[in-house]
Amino acid sequence: DAKTTQPPSMDCAEGRAANLPCNHSTISGNEYVYWYRQIHSQGPQYIIHGLKNNETNEMASLIITEDRKSSTLILPHATLRDTAVYYCIVRVEAAGNKLTFGGGTRVLVKP
């Protein structure tokens, strides 16, 4: 699976949109971009995933560049409960669905 690069940390203001970047310049055509987050003392939580089209669900939006070498996770109205470590993962569609977690971005939502 391709490697991803994320900033180690970022702050955002409560009520504002949080834009989390991820670089995956070596992504191949059959690899999907997944986002998970981990709130303190909990297991990782699935947020969203996509291949090449932008995706939106009740939690977030995923914007993937046309060349697919980077993506942005958008939390439209950050709340204090969104404080967590966010992981961007690239994965091939294959049996087993293995996930390889990197260091992620530690997001602190401030009041």
Added chain:
Amino acid sequence: DAGVIQSPRHEVTEMGQEVTLRCKPISGHNSLFWYRQTMMRGLELLIYFNNNVPIDDSGMPEDRFSAKMPNASFSTLKIQPSEPRDSAVYFCASSSSLGNQPQHFGDGTRLSIL
């Protein structure tokens, strides 16, 4: 709906003792994963099963670790004998192996080996 259920939530034991961690996946999921999380190494995949069969155990650190999945609704991760360096949070996750279904994680077992 019930999520992935892990037990115990916390375990403290002395080195040399056998430790058994338990996981009940989400009903209908046929893939199960065991991960370990430490400050130094982050989240690491230890082993995963498809349809109760171990597929990849290359992440299992050594022979002291073993995992079983006797049926679709139960899995165990055993450490025997345990060592202080095994202290970590152990997560179980499950998913459907069809398409790109996401993994759903339990809340983990926090293991401390004294």
